[in-house]
Amino acid sequence: MSVVDGVVVEGASLPGRQSDEGSGGRSTSRARLTSQARLTLVVLLVAQFMLAVDFSILNVALPVIGKGLGFSLSNLQWIGTAFALCAAGFTLLFGRVADLFGRRRLFLGGLAVLGLASLVGGLATGPGVLLVARVFQGLATAAVTPAGLSLLTTSFPEGPSRERALGLNGALMSAGFTTGAVLGGVLTDLLSWRWSFFINVPVAVAVLAVAPMVISESRPTERPRLDIPGALTVTLGLLAVVLGFARAGEQGWSDPVALGALAAGAVLLVVFFFVERVSSAPLVPVTVLRRRTVAVGNVAGILAFVTETSLVFLLTLYLQRVLGFSSLAAGLSLGVLGLGTVLGGVLAPRVIARTGTRVALVGGALVQAVATAALVALGTGPAGLALLLPAGFVGGVGNMLLIVGFMVTATGGLPDHEQGMAAGLATMSQQIGITLGTPVMSAVATGAMVTVTTHGILTGVRTAVAVDAVLVLVTALVAALFLRTAVE
Incomplete structure (x- = not known):
């Protein structure tokens, strides 16, 4: 028995078996987290969950915000776009900055900016102030997400403990996107849209109070130029x-x-x-970009988040415009997808430990594809909800197997001094997928709508769902063909 990076390790490794990441062997040891490691994990996961919630918490509240602050209909989308542009566009840069100047420093600084920007957004009295707050929320997300992910990967040694941590992280990130839609509806209906901003403030303060005591600074001894x-x-x-x-x-x-x-x-x-x-x-060495696990892992990650976030949008459209659900009822109905992602996050490390990352990627994508394809049969009656609930749950499980497999693949087998860069790439893929999912599938659905009647909208939703299922199958095919079990 020994303690490595806050993890109590019992047992030994089997050198004869090689991993999908090319790390030269999987461990059959059992890893138990120390109390310090558990607290570190909780702090990092709470921060990542809050960031995921921010991506969707304003979706339901947009019309109310527009009326309250005087946004024109044509400018309303900039509330989301201003955030998404910064969150996706600056992620890779901040991931490398975290490597050079300190991951904990960037993590804490980004959280402070996020808390302040959220307070300003909640107090906004006009469109200009709100958009500035959203820009800084996006920049803070671009800083905190890769810094937090690289702190997660460097705090736990490669193997079962890191896979468990990434599994929980992936589950909470995915569940956070669904939770944001539900929470936004609840807060807007019961209190005010302003609480969709204010809720970040106490969480950020709590993490800032605890994180310096449990998270160690992580940066290279020699600082290369940017x-x-x-x-x-x-x-x-x-x-x-x-x-x-x-x-x-x-x-x-x-x-x-x-x-x-x-x-x-x-x-x-x-x-x-x-x-x-x-x-x-x-910023990103070409040798790393050419690494098969990094390249394939990030392609799979983009497609995983594109298909999941776009499906949430399509099902919300279906529930509200076809079945006539309220925003709150639609959000609560989608909670089953969030429950599926939580279960998938718990199962993913076990699946990876027993079968390998490649099997988790391909298997998860196939499960998600089958569940998504079943939704093509959605109709206008109550049977549609009876199909949506189990298919959404099963699809959530499959999507999380895919996401955790992507995270482990894209960050595995790299030295600690490159973990910030690898985490930046993985986070960039995640942010791009989340950002692009809704507009891409919205364009597909709109293009397929012959009319704006209930049946016309249903036709558009079915078409986009079919495209979504095909994209998941492409993900499975890419992983199956280009990920190898041998050392690269």
Whole structure:
């Protein structure tokens, strides 16, 4: 028995079995967390859950906010877009900054900014103040999420303890997105939309009070210089891509602004790749980008979050516009999906320990694809809800197996000094997936609607659900074909 990084390890490893991540062998040991490690895990998971809730907590409240603060209908979407642009566009940059200047320092600083921005947002008296608050909430999310994830991966040694931590993290991140929709409806109906902002403040204060006592600073002994050209090209490229997809979801795929932003984003990301090839201190080393587990893991991550968040949007549209549910009732109905993700997060580390990450990725994607495909049969009567509830639960379990498999794959087998960068890549994939899911599937559903009647909306939802299921199958195919069990 020994203690490694706050984990009590009993047993030995089997060198004969190799992992999907190419780490050279899986452990058959049992890992028990010390009380210090448990407290560290709780602090990090609470912060990550709060960030996930923020992505969806305002969705239900948008019309009420628009009326209360005087947003025009055309500008209302910027409440979400301003947050999403910063959260996705700056994630990779802040992930590397965490490596260079200290993960705990960035984690705590980002939480302080998030708490202050949430307070300002809740007290806002006009559109300008609210949008500024949303920008800073997005920037804080871009800082805290990769810093928190890299602290999580470096606080627990690679193997069962890290897989368990990532499983819980993935479950809470996914459940947080669903919880946000429910919580936003409850707070708006019972109190005020302002509490969708205020609720962050006490949580941020509590984490800031406890975190310095339980989380150790983590940064390299020698600080390399920051890759400014790489940081500029990747940040501007991601901002352009996210803006392009958001604009396409609102104005259609023929919108010149959307097409121009997407083209500019693609060019900038290509430039970023070539900048990294010649940089002496690259933001993301090309050797890491070429690593099969990193590349495939992040592709799977983007698709996992695109399909999950877009399905939540489609099912909300179905429940409200086809079955006539209120916003609160629709949110509560989607709670079964959140319960499925929690169960999936608990099961994922066990599945990975017994079968490997590749099986968890492919198996989870197949389970999610089957459950999603079943939703194509949704109708206009009560039977639709009877189908949605079990299919949503099973799909949530499968999606979480896929997400945890992606997290373990994308961050496994890398040294600690690259964990912030790997966590930044994984978080960027997560943020991009969350950001793009709704506008992409909204455009698909809208394009398939012949009319805006109940049957027309149902046709659009069914079409988009079918596309969603196909994307999950593509994820399973990518993981099955390009992830190998041998050491790379």
